[in-house]
Amino acid sequence: MEHLTSTxxxxxxxxxxxxxxxxRSKEDSDEADPEVAAAGAGPSKKSRGTNINSDAxxxxxxxxxxxxxxxxxxxxxVAEAEGCTTIxxxxxxxxxxxxxxxx
Amino acid sequence: xxxxAGGERTxxxxxxxxxxxxxxxxxxxxxxxxxxxDRLQVATxxxxxxxxxxxxxxxxxxxxxALTDLTFKFAERLAVDAELFAQHAGRxxxxxxxxxxxxxxxxxxxxxxxxxxxxxxxxxxxxPEKKRKKAVADVPDT
Numbered sequence: 357m358e359h360l361t362s363t364x365x366x367x368x369x370x371x372x373x374x375x376x377x378x379x380r381s382k383e384d385s386d387e388a389d390p391e392v393a394a395a396g397a398g399p400s401k402k403s404r405g406t407n408i409n410s411d412a413x414x415x416x417x418x419x420x421x422x423x424x425x426x427x428x429x430x431x432x433x434v435a436e437a438e439g440c441t442t443i444x445x446x447x448x449x450x451x452x453x454x455x456x457x458x459x
Numbered sequence: 460x461x462x463x464a465g466g467e468r469t470x471x472x473x474x475x476x477x478x479x480x481x482x483x484x485x486x487x488x489x490x491x492x493x494x495x496x497d498r499l500q501v502a503t504x505x506x507x508x509x510x511x512x513x514x515x516x517x518x519x520x521x522x523x524x525a526l527t528d529l530t531f532k533f534a535e536r537l538a539v540d541a542e543l544f545a546q547h548a549g550r551x552x553x554x555x556x557x558x559x560x561x562x563x564x565x566x567x568x569x570x571x572x573x574x575x576x577x578x579x580x581x582x583x584x585x586x587p588e589k590k591r592k593k594a595v596a597d598v599p600d601t
Contacts, residue, residue: 369534407551409554411576411583412541415575416534420534427507428510432516443511445521458565
C-alpha cells in the first residue's frame, strides 16, 4: 500500500519544484527589487529542476502515510469517546492543532 | 487616451509580455495541480479507509476531502523544505538525509523513518554483494 503513493509522488515534487524554479527566474529578472529576490531565492544558485533519490522518495511516501494514519487514528479516538461510528468534521478539527504541531 | 481593451497588450516593456506568459503557465500548472490532487485523493482515501477500518470507524466525505487538501499542502511543504536543505548542502538531488531533516519535529516519527532509511541502505549493500557472490559461485561450478 505504501507504493500507492510512490507512483506519483515524484510528480508532486517536480510540480512544486517547477513552481519554485519559475518563481526564482521571475524574481531574478525583477532586478528593481534585489532585496525581494534575495529573500525569496535564498542562496542565489539557479538550479534548473531538482531531482530526488529513490530511497528519499520512499521515505517521504512513508512520512505522508504516517501523517494520514496518525490523523485518522487520533480523530477516531475522539469520535470513539463521543460514541459515534463515523468520523465527522468536529472530531477532525479537534485533533488538527496538535497534529500540525507534531508534524 | 490609449486604453488596452481586453486582449490588447502594448509590448513596450518586457514586463507586460512576461505577465501574460506567466498567467498562461499558471493556468497550465493549475490544471495539472488538479490532476495531482485527484490522484492524491485516491491514495489518501485508501490509506485512511484502511486505518479507520482497523479502529472500526468510518470516515465522512467532508473529512476525507479536508484530509486530502491537508496532505497535498503537507507534501508541497515537504518538497520545498527538502529542496532547500539539498541546496544548502550544495547538492542538486534530494537525499534521504534531507527528508529525515524535514521530519525532525517529532522524535518518534524521526526514529521510525531512520530505521526505514537504514533498512534501505542495508538492502542496497546486500543487493550488489549478492550479485558478486553469485558470480564467484558460478565460476567454480561451471
